[in-house]
Amino acid sequence: MDRLLGNIKITVNEKTYIKDPESSDLGKRIVEYSILMIDEIGFENFTFKKLGNQIGSNESSIYRYFESKQKLLMYLSSWYWGWLEYKLVFATNGISDVKEKLTKAIEIVTMTTVKDSVFSHINEILLNNIVINEFSKSYLTKEVDAKNKEGYFSVYKRLVRRLGEMIIDIDETYPYPLSMASTILEGSLHQHFLKEHFASLTDCHKDKQPTKYFVDLVFTRLNSNSHV
């Protein structure tokens, strides 16, 4: 999809930032290096001060763009989900066969990012790692409901619902399309994490990726006639 995306910009909820990081050079460097740093040292150890040092800028300047590191994480993950949604819609758009369509969709959302540097300052592979390791932390807080009301998770939610609709398109009698959709998304992140850190808790590894596991599980259920 390299060529095609040349003039696309992924839109992110404006509340995640004070000043749009896409609007300046410093902003882009903040995003670029925050991805590198969070991937490297983890979200807990990541601070705006360290980031400032890394990019030869000042802590206080970073605060002009992002209110807090939580909001920056929101920005990054929203960007990721928006980007994934774009890839999903783009790849499944022309497909009329509903099963083929869902298969493609599952492939897109469960696959590890390989290389896709259309957005020069965003390393999608590392961003994928960050989502695997840190995304849960953006909603596992006491502020979820407030954040949710303000729309911080809307892209992610839309993605789950899109998947859910594709599931319904295959079997409108299946009683758990949304749970299945959310299981695919979240479960895939989890399987990727296990692959890296708890290999004894997953059957997924190099040749046997989460994608296959989920495609098998989902289609066995949707092709079955069991109406529970």
Next chain:
Amino acid sequence: MDRLLGNIKITVNEKTYIKDPESSDLGKRIVEYSILMIDEIGFENFTFKKLGNQIGSNESSIYRYFESKQKLLMYLSSWYWGWLEYKLVFATNGISDVKEKLTKAIEIVTMTTVKDSVFSHINEILLNNIVINEFSKSYLTKEVDAKNKEGYFSVYKRLVRRLGEMIIDIDETYPYPLSMASTILEGSLHQHFLKEHFASLTDCHKDKQPTKYFVDLVFTRLNSNSHV
């Protein structure tokens, strides 16, 4: 199971604590009130100082029992998984029918805790909430591999493997028993979370609990003849 557990003690990896909280009155109060507080204000906002105030004790005294709040969270979640494992083994032990056995197992691990105060100072219902909301934070860190090596997750891992074995017992040709087991455990926590905070991303609610969703999904797959 009330009567039967009277003299049972759930064993937790000794590395999680400095001094066994079960060994003293203060220790038990620390555990009891940390559960109440973490549930109420969330792990991020929870501090040993606040806990000290709550129980009329001193911050420094709490540090005699737990090295850090991370370790306390480890202690609490290990206790929870140990307790769940006990319930699982206890409830499935006599069952010879493999399908009935797995059904029972899924029920145990995916169901919300109702009331089970055999351990007077531990509120299992709130602890269940804590596991839903905070457990991921104990492994989504840069220290996972080190912590894992030291055995902090052994009970949880054993639980996943037990489930995995029950799956194999039903269909030894199924290629993803461990992934299915880990999906049940983690996915169930996730569905419970969604129920509370993102109702639009799940089909689970009062009458339609995660248990049913997982039993249906798992057995449709294991009863099928599709060998992928």
Next chain:
DNA sequence: CAAATATAATAGTATTACTATCATGATACG
């Protein structure tokens, strides 16, 4: 060229997650 704007530098604050030290009160044991 002046005004506005972006960034940098510096300082300061409350809180956190501890560590260290010393005091006190309870208990155990010889």
Next chain:
DNA sequence: CGTATCATGATAGTAATACTATTATATTTG
């Protein structure tokens, strides 16, 4: 019974965090 040991408490201190506020300087724009 007296003393040593141990558990707990009180206080102080530290480095780091997650910011806010203020002022200075450099850059852009009108």
